[in-house]
Amino acid sequence: AQTVTQSQPEMSVQEAETVTLSCTYDTSESDYYLFWYKQPPSRQMILVIRQEAYKQQNATENRFSVNFQKAAKSFSLKISDSQLGDAAMYFCAYRSAMRGGADGLTFGKGTHLIIQP
């Protein structure tokens, strides 16, 4: 079974600064997808960014980028120019590509990101 580990329960960053959230995963599969989801307080979870394992190029979405190290099974999220609206729980998630989507996402425990004004 796959597992996802987020070793930072909480991170704090000054507004406008850069912060990196860590995520490692364990799998024996070679083809899979990785995601970062954001869950603001009392609001629904939204996708921040995703990465296909077969792609070597790191995904980027505006201020959000990932550092995907397949051999190390590491998938960190970098948030540049942090904004107050970035404050939320961030979840790293894994999905197998082997079963055509029948598997749900496997989530880590999350990192609570605090933005200091």
Place this chain on the structure above:
Amino acid sequence: DTGVSQDPRHKITKRGQNVTFRCDPISEHNRLYWYRQTLGQGPEFLTYFQNEAQLEKSRLLSDRFSAERPKGSFSTLEIQRTEQGDSAMYLCASSFGLSGTDTQYFGPGTRLTVL
């Protein structure tokens, strides 16, 4: 596109009672997922529907849990004889796809409290 909606948003019940939650996915989404999220944890997968067919169930889905998706549209999740350990946020997600590349869109969740 109104997003994924869930009803009710909050449910308080007494132990032993039955509860039912509803999820309305984004129109045209053929896939629907249920997850459970307890305090301080990430969501855990419960079950998956492709159209009206329930194709996957997690071992977390005990016999007291049942889910349906009639006509491949909305879905219901019923918990019978609730226990205090069932207290959690129940999340629904939907997606459109024929492979594993689709993005799941989550609803706001139903928070269940079992007294």
